[in-house]
Amino acid sequence: MAEVKNKQVILKDYVSAGLPKECDMVVVATTTKLKLKEGSTGPISGFGVAKVLESKDAKFKQGDLVWGMTGWEEYSLITSNDYLFKIPTTDVPLSYYTGVLGMPGMTAYAGFYEICSPKKGETVFVSAASGAVGQLVGQFAKLVGCYVVGSAGSKDKVDLLKNKFGFDEAFNYKEEPNLDAALKRYFPDGIDIYFENVGGKMLDAVLVNMKIGGRISVCGMISQYNLVLPEGVHNLMYVVSKQLRMEGFIVSKYFPHYGKFLELVLPHIKEGTITYMEDVVEGLENAPSALLGLFAGRNVGKQVVVVSRE
């Protein structure tokens, strides 16, 4: 029975306040017997792409490529198929199944199409727009015929949004002393759809600028995750006066629609009408710093960690 070296990233302590630090995580060299029921436990979990070595699930057989919830390690024992999908085609880069064709892609699809029911001519605002999800939401909005503006945290990202991802406009929120004024500049008649990734002050400014009957898809609130006391949002009264619908969602609820999603997106990927961008880091040992980079806004595009190119 083969025994292999299995590098893992372990979380040493539960992070209770503030940002996780690199020293909260440790990269350990373990060994694993490649046998079902002998997998290691303990590493951080995340979405990844993998090849099946052995399976007792009829839906997956040896040699299959899969994407889904796996461990931050070289060899994983996956005990649930809830979040595991067979990769149906390999004529696009496999890493795309961690992003545009995987969980973030489904997130953009569910949050934009299923929750917001966008219509041609509507105005759309996306925060954290250069991230894995945001860049796709903007492109979906253009496919529908919407006007779309994105915010991001650097000049490079703003340039990417306008020049690579086809946003109509984009701005650097760090250079806007008054977010309300910035939104009024880009949306003089208001916002129909807000794809919410950040929360806090941005949400407060958006609420003031929503149109009557607007929809807010709440995908995440990354500006708030690591605060002990999240910022207060003061403008919720506009939810009444503007008759807004605000809906949070978790992508796994929409996984049954994965086939429909793939049918929509895959042709656009192959034809290049949807552009996708990755920020690739080599080596599992660099995963902890890559994670911290997300909170610092260092990544440009979907953060991918290469565990193996085999």
Add this chain to the structure above:
Amino acid sequence: MAEVKNKQVILKDYVSAGLPKECDMVVVATTTKLKLKEGSTGPISGFGVAKVLESKDAKFKQGDLVWGMTGWEEYSLITSNDYLFKIPTTDVPLSYYTGVLGMPGMTAYAGFYEICSPKKGETVFVSAASGAVGQLVGQFAKLVGCYVVGSAGSKDKVDLLKNKFGFDEAFNYKEEPNLDAALKRYFPDGIDIYFENVGGKMLDAVLVNMKIGGRISVCGMISQYNLVLPEGVHNLMYVVSKQLRMEGFIVSKYFPHYGKFLELVLPHIKEGTITYMEDVVEGLENAPSALLGLFAGRNVGKQVVVVSRE
């Protein structure tokens, strides 16, 4: 041409900060010629019941009883029929058309049935539950077969909720040092539906206690209306993790459903299976203090001002 005395309540100044005060309003004795196009202008507007004296609208004829948007005065010229409905039956008190059979009734109906799609066995929480809208939402919830708890601001109101309006439980929010703990006491398994009338701290506590997939119908946020800077709501992240839908609405959007609403509610009113309670003040000159009473929580049930019993 008849000229009549026409008492009016006038708003002297726009109230820009804090609560309106009685001295912001003035009751004036004017005269009005009872002729279309000669109506007075200027009084505060509100929902009321009236008798048609003269009409150039084919939908209304002399002698008709109507409810809808009118002025705080004895005789009104109504120039729009957007918010004006003919009263189809008079075997219930006419004042009910300012409440349970009028705008507040439609508000409870739209916010509970249309926005929350309640199902038998679900758990429902109503804030400001003894008000015109809240008392009805609780009774609708019982008709559907839900478990319903209301909050109010005095012992008398709490008693009414439990003993008169059939709420399963009720509590006085002013006597709860920890609203989160209070909600956990009444909803150990969480809240499916929250009918939001108050905003602020109560909303923060509710967000923590919502069930996954819960719905929040945002009818109003009365605790916030008169604050220069509304309180911050800190727990919006639960909108994502609990996959909540939060929807604001304005009742006028649902006025086309008035017939359907009346069909549901009128039989229950006649049979006494829906109870309705009014807080009646005699005389238009007492309307300003009655309005302030709403903000102070002095009213018990729907606040009605009798302008005339004719």
